[in-house]
Amino acid sequence: MKKESRLLRIGVLGCGPISQIAHFDACRKARNAELYAICDLAPDLVAKMAAEHEPKATYLKFDEMLADSKVEAVVIGVADQFHVPLARQAIAAGKHVLVEKPLGVSVEECEVLQSEWQRTKCVFQIGNNRRFDPGVAFAHRFIQEEMGRLMALKAWYYDSTFRYTMTDNLQPIVRPSAQARRPEGKPKADKSRYFLLGHGSHLADTARFLGGEITAVRARLREDFGAYGWFVETEFANGALGHLDLIIPICGDFEEGFQIFGEHGSVQGKVLAPWFHKTSQVECFSGKDRVYRRPLGEDAHTYKLQIEGFADTILHGLTQHGANINDGVAAIRALAAIARSVETGAKMQLTEMSGGV
Numbered sequence: 001m002k003k004e005s006r007l008l009r010i011g012v013l014g015c016g017p018i019s020q021i022a023h024f025d026a027c028r029k030a031r032n033a034e035l036y037a038i039c040d041l042a043p044d045l046v047a048k049m050a051a052e053h054e055p056k057a058t059y060l061k062f063d064e065m066l067a068d069s070k071v072e073a074v075v076i077g078v079a080d081q082f083h084v085p086l087a088r089q090a091i092a093a094g095k096h097v098l099v100e101k102p103l104g105v106s107v108e109e110c111e112v113l114q115s116e117w118q119r120t121k122c123v124f125q126i127g128n129n130r131r132f133d134p135g136v137a138f139a140h141r142f143i144q145e146e147m148g149r150l151m152a153l154k155a156w157y158y159d160s161t162f163r164y165t166m167t168d169n170l171q172p173i174v175r176p177s178a179q180a181r182r183p184e185g186k187p188k189a190d191k192s193r194y195f196l197l198g199h200g201s202h203l204a205d206t207a208r209f210l211g212g213e214i215t216a217v218r219a220r221l222r223e224d225f226g227a228y229g230w231f232v233e234t235e236f237a238n239g240a241l242g243h244l245d246l247i248i249p250i251c252g253d254f255e256e257g258f259q260i261f262g263e264h265g266s267v268q269g270k271v272l273a274p275w276f277h278k279t280s281q282v283e284c285f286s287g288k289d290r291v292y293r294r295p296l297g298e299d300a301h302t303y304k305l306q307i308e309g310f311a312d313t314i315l316h317g318l319t320q321h322g323a324n325i326n327d328g329v330a331a332i333r334a335l336a337a338i339a340r341s342v343e344t345g346a347k348m349q350l351t352e353m354s355g356g357v
């Protein structure tokens, strides 16, 4: 991997699955960053990961990693319930933050973090890595520059019953630890909430990235044979109407996708599971020349590209391409609105949302 002369010194918090399969590799391969430190309360995981990835420093306690003045930025790769308290600690210590999605688990806690962040100079990014898929980024640019006004956006996210058959071959073997810290009360047992937070956070962000601000939703949830399907009518601030589908899992292939229809063109995309590191199949049709465009053959290691984007913003002041803290709060509002709408059957305005997802 060719490295630049100035590398952002990153400390990764959490040596669990997401760091093992994405962040350690991403920091090591990023052209402008280095895996400077790692941290986990589980000493066995820290020892195994240090032997494999050779960071310069290791920590068992987050506050000790934060006290290391060489650490310029942290990646927070821990359970959703811990994101906000640990991100607050990190910005209070003056560190730049890339926190895994979703930003948090309730509107209120995310807004507290947002107001604290506004008083800092820290770069804050959410791990919505799909924005760094070259196909999704191409679609985003095309919509901004060529599409004119939008009529409609449909987007979907389907996890697959057979996901692990595929991903087990694509990812390193994940090391477990009995000493890993987990949130109280087994939140993963509430599957509908866990799926909406974990998978819905990608869908909400992709819809907002491509279609703009979401203002209102009306959602229904069907639950049967261990599968959960959310069907969400969506209104956008720019007047576009849309529909979001989230089904976890389908008895079929993993797929994220979208169709967007505008004044001067249309876009359709099939986003592959990110572990293939392959550009999504995204086609952008322009009415001007009546030609489809489809990017191909790009570097599509989205976890590495999100680290590179994060580091470029911090080191060189480049415009943030990744989801920022306002995007994270907006996504949580959208997910809370979907959850409330399922409970009440009513259309929910995102500005009126409060409470947990």
Ligand SMILES: NC(=O)c1ccc[n+]([C@@H]2O[C@H](COP(=O)([O-])OP(=O)(O)OC[C@H]3O[C@@H](n4cnc5c(N)ncnc54)[C@H](O)[C@@H]3O)[C@@H](O)[C@H]2O)c1
Pocket (backbone or CB within 6 Å): 013, 014, 015, 016, 017, 018, 019, 039, 040, 041, 042, 045, 060, 061, 062, 077, 078, 079, 080, 082, 086, 100, 101, 102, 127, 128, 129, 177, 179, 180, 181, 182, 198, 274
């Ligand atoms: N972007 C993606 O595509 C993607 C994919 C999978 C998971 N995720 C997200 O990644 C996050 C983490 O997932 P995971 O499966 O790795 O979680 P996990 O809970 O299995 O592992 C987290 C690790 O962090 C450690 N930890 C927790 N609190 C700590 C603290 N205060 N100090 C030190 N160590 C601490 C734990 O000991 C554990 O080893 C979740 O928010 C999840 O939504 C994102």
